[in-house]
Amino acid sequence: MAPKNKYTKEAMVAAALRVVRAKGLPALTAKTLAKELGSSTQPVFTCFGTMDAVKREVRAAAERVYDGYAAEGLGQEIPFLGFGMQYIRFAREEPELYRLLFLETTVDGSSGALEAMKHSQSAVRPFLESAYHIGEEDARLYFRDLWLVVHSLATLIVTGGCPYSDREIAQILQGFSVSICKAIKEIPGFTAGTFERDAVFRSLTAK
Numbered sequence: 001m002a003p004k005n006k007y008t009k010e011a012m013v014a015a016a017l018r019v020v021r022a023k024g025l026p027a028l029t030a031k032t033l034a035k036e037l038g039s040s041t042q043p044v045f046t047c048f049g050t051m052d053a054v055k056r057e058v059r060a061a062a063e064r065v066y067d068g069y070a071a072e073g074l075g076q077e078i079p080f081l082g083f084g085m086q087y088i089r090f091a092r093e094e095p096e097l098y099r100l101l102f103l104e105t106t107v108d109g110s111s112g113a114l115e116a117m118k119h120s121q122s123a124v125r126p127f128l129e130s131a132y133h134i135g136e137e138d139a140r141l142y143f144r145d146l147w148l149v150v151h152s153l154a155t156l157i158v159t160g161g162c163p164y165s166d167r168e169i170a171q172i173l174q175g176f177s178v179s180i181c182k183a184i185k186e187i188p189g190f191t192a193g194t195f196e197r198d199a200v201f202r203s204l205t206a207k
Helices: 009-023 030-037 042-048 051-074 079-093 095-103 112-132 136-158 166-186 197-205
Strands: none
Touching: 009 030, 009 042, 009 051, 009 095, 030 042, 042 051, 051 079, 051 095, 051 112, 079 095, 079 112, 079 136, 079 166, 095 112, 095 136, 112 136, 136 166
16 A cells, blocks of 8 residues: 655645745746755646656645735725726745746746736626726726736836836826726727727827
């Protein structure tokens, strides 16, 4: 009878997450995970079979950490602004987890950023519909466009190139938020992309 694995799956995922937080996903190997556990590599492969399976579990664990940040933001007075600022905070405080979720491809080869965006959108969209009195498609557009702005700023933070303070970032997000909300509500066909672009710009620049 094979000896019982004394390391639980949860303990191994927690150890793998510690490795990624400290050194990034490329540093996560069977040897580094075994070293973090204080064991040989045998328990890792006994439990997971492959390192790809470990990485899938680590990604899911990182999503749970991120979800905690997002939930805190959605509980603030202005939910969508709170979400955006918590996204920025996640990038500042958990740069390697941000890289894992938003800058790496998944084990299956899909875009990590797009997968994470869809994950966030499903949580945030109902708040947008309720708070701003807009429909589902309007909310999808609103989220997508604001997420692209937030994602760009957060990526600048993680890569060391963001010159803006949190106060300035909040002003940037508020400006984009007002602009997109106003366009959705006041320009017929904006969400569908069928609005009269030239006529709208003529109206705006004539003032």
